[in-house]
Amino acid sequence: MLKSMRKRMKRSKASTILVVGLTATLALTGCTNNDSASSNNAEKVAFNKTGLPIVDKQVTLNIVSPKAALAPDYSEMVIFDRLQEATNVKIKWNNIPGDGYQEKKNLMLASGDLPDAFYASGFSDHDLVQYGQNGTIIPLEDLIDKYAPNLKKLFEQRPDLKKVVTAPDGHIYSLPRAEEMDLIGMPNIMFINKVWLDKLGLEMPTTLEEYHDVLKAFKEKDPNGNGKQDEIGLTFWYNGWCGNEGDLIGLFGLPDSPFEADHRVVRNGKVIYAAVQPEFKEAISYYNGWVKEGLIDPEVVTQKTEQLFAKGKTEDPTLGSFIWWENTEVVGTDRVDDYVVLPPLKGKDGNIVIGRSNYSEYGRDAFVITSANKNPEVTMRWVDELYEPKMSAQINWGPIGEIYEEDANGMLVNKELPEGIAMGELRQKVAPGGPFVVLKEHFGSVVDMEERAKERLEILDEYYKPHMVSENYPSIFFSPEELEVINTIEPEIKTFVKQKEAQWLIDGGIEEEWDDYVKQLKDMGLDQLMEVYQKGLDRYNKQ
């Protein structure tokens, strides 16, 4: 009822009846906050506790957010225009390109020159606890309880989602994001050039040795037919969040989790640091042999993703095989059919073992409200709109009209894309990401799954999931004391291991240096670090 009343009011020009109606509504909903008279909160505005718009008189919030390279300023995004129209809350965006974001965010926090909120905040767990406990950002649990019905419902549907954002001190300082698709647990799909296999009369490899022989033939037999030895056997994204070397190492018995030199894997509830295991040593030593033979791209350890993508799109095809989470991004729409999934290879012991990444589908840094915010209730109501399932889908993938249209049941279905447009690029331009939650059950009811996600899930179901290990290291919110240990010890270890793995892979020397390396890691505090991770995991498993 309130909603329709609001709509009517909004559409009409001023009239006595409406002014009376407005006053009555304000009184009914008790939306004039008690604090509004306080001189300390002179900017606090009246708002509606339920229904839309959130405020009758437009309010402006200053929000800082990182943005993707291809994205326009968020003030130009159609999804936010629509939100402003519905809520009457105007956002003054301060968009910071992703690369420089952390530095600028930290400067703002240090200077105390705070926006009302950080969107897609990029706050680390340490940031959340530190700035939550010193009052820079405010606890949100009461605001959620009173003003965030969409989010509250999601917390009821997924208690784990609430756990993810609950700090060790019991407060909620940040809001979640989630895309439950069961996709990013396995982001290392291997692709191979099927045209070259056919041209050279080769079978699809099934073992590491057969794969070696195929790559060697790719390298030596000029499958692109240009008379030059310009073919690249295998490339990937060293230590990347996707397309990394973890399952290549897994062919030696222990799939690694090398994203950002993480290397934490879990077996039977125990945390193992993969990069000091004998399987890791054997694998890196072995693949150094492939680099020497020219089968692995020696630029893997230095290349950025742009360079990797360019290798898939050279004028004459030069890429034999690559690891990524899908193939279009790497080889482009023209060549996508030339590259097929390389079914997981049998490892050294004849078994197929696929790792599970530590990348969680639940994030906890999607939105924080600062102490400078005079209207936290309005802000919570605004951000809660993003957690309405249909809106969440549009925040994550893109709005109706650009990415989606609604079918007869009101479900969001993908529009046909203009020719030559890659979905990944288009999404960067129209979908801000940030605070949203899309649950598994929303697929097929609220939103259709995008085609490339469906394809990836089919690939994972067919080839990968049957061989995936069951455990990974979950997203645990550590205590400040635990974080201190982690943040003191881990950065140095990561830098060291990232550099050594790269050096050994490209130049060799792992056999000679291994014992010293293991000793150095222990001197850096590796055992102490793993104890903290074990403690966190034990706590999580008991919850």
Ligand SMILES: [Ca+2]
């Ligand atoms: Ca060639």
